[in-house]
Amino acid sequence: MNEQYALDPEAPADSKELKLLLDQFGLQTGRFLSRYPEDWPALLLERLKGASQQDHARAFELLNRRRGYLVPTIAPYQRSRGWANNAAVAAERDRTFGSVIGQQENGFGWPSVEEVLYEDDHALPPGLGAHLPMQAARYAECVRPLFLASAEVFLVDAYFTLRTKVGQRDRRRWQVLLAFLKLAEETRTCEALRLILVRSRIDETEGSESRLVEDM
Numbered sequence: 001m002n003e004q005y006a007l008d009p010e011a012p013a014d015s016k017e018l019k020l021l022l023d024q025f026g027l028q029t030g031r032f033l034s035r036y037p038e039d040w041p042a043l044l045l046e047r048l049k050g051a052s053q054q055d056h057a058r059a060f061e062l063l064n065r066r067r068g069y070l071v072p073t074i075a076p077y078q079r080s081r082g083w084a085n086n087a088a089v090a091a092e093r094d095r096t097f098g099s100v101i102g103q104q105e106n107g108f109g110w111p112s113v114e115e116v117l118y119e120d121d122h123a124l125p126p127g128l129g130a131h132l133p134m135q136a137a138r139y140a141e142c143v144r145p146l147f148l149a150s151a152e153v154f155l156v157d158a159y160f161t162l163r164t165k166v167g168q169r170d171r172r173r174w175q176v177l178l179a180f181l182k183l184a185e186e187t188r189t190c191e192a193l194r195l196i197l198v199r200s201r202i203d204e205t206e207g208s209e210s211r212l213v214e215d216m
Contacts, residue, residue, distance in 0.1 A: 001130035002145045003098030004071060006034045006087050009043035011103050011113045014051050015058035018044075020117050021101075022062060026069045030127025032145040034097060035070040036087065037077040071148035072188070084108065099124070134172070140179035147183040147190040155180065156196040161205040162215045169215075170205075177216070 005025070012018040025031045035041070041063045048059045063070075075090035088108055090096045102110035115122035132138050146153055162177070164170050184190040199209070206212040 001127060001132075002030050002032065002142050003127060004032050004034045004073070004096065004145055005124075006036050006091070006097040006100045007113075008083055008087070008100075008102045008106070009040055010047050010083065011101060012044065012048070013113070014048065015055045015062060017113055017117070018048075018059055019062055021113055022066050022069065024116070024124055026066070027146075027149070030129075031124060032071045032149060033069055034073045036073045036075060036090070036097075038072065041067075041070070043083070068149055071145050136172070136175040136179040139176055140183055143180070144183060147180075147187050150190060152192045152194060153180070153184070153190055154194045154196055158198045158201060160195065160197055161201055162212060163205045165205055167205075167207070 007021070012021060022033075025033050037043075044063070045056065045060060048056050051059075073090070073096055075086075075093075075096045077086050077090075084102060084106055087097065087100050087102075091100055100108070100110045101113060101116055102108060104112040104114065106112070111122040116124060130142070132142055143153070160173060162170055162174055180193055184193050197212075202209055202212050206215065
């Protein structure tokens with residue numbers, strides 16, 4: 001759910017293949033492409049320079065329109081090692097990527113673009129809906145791509161509150177909010193986290209909206 005994928009910039013053969021692949025990603029699918037390294041779009045366009053000028057222009061426009069689907073990553077990248085070797089280290093070390101899409105016969109067992117697009121047994125798994133353990137860290141891991149891709153993130157939860165009905169601090173939800181705020185602070189994209197709550201629930205637990213604001 002909301003997984004980040006890495007795509008070898010040498011993998012797509014042309015703008016048509018790139019278009020079909022980009023259709024697999026975005027908020028509506030729960031899948032996001034990593035901008036790995038930071039100049040990944042430029043590397044991909046360089047790869048497609050060998051195609052026709054029209055095809056190169058189409059690829060440029062595609063990337064420009066879908067740039068909101070590309071999320072940055074802080075995983076290190078060493079130019080001397082090549083893209084595939086860098087991605088293998090990043091994927092193994094800290095699970096930066098949920099999956100990697102590589103070139104054909106890439107040597108790492110990654111599916112190729114052709115396999116992902118045209119073979120059912122290599123199709124990308126559903127990115128929407130999943131069961132998550134009730135842990136703030138797992139919630140944060142799940143929503144990280146949203147914070148990376150969005151200037152504003154909205155938490156819509158009729159049951160969210162920072163206190164219990166007897167007025168004590170609700171430590172589980174408190175930790176969830178802290179985890180989300182830390183995510184917002186870490187990213188260069190997210191500027192605001194907005195909570196959409198139910199006033200009756202606030203009155204029942206916090207006592208008043210002003211008390212909730214004080215807690216936050």
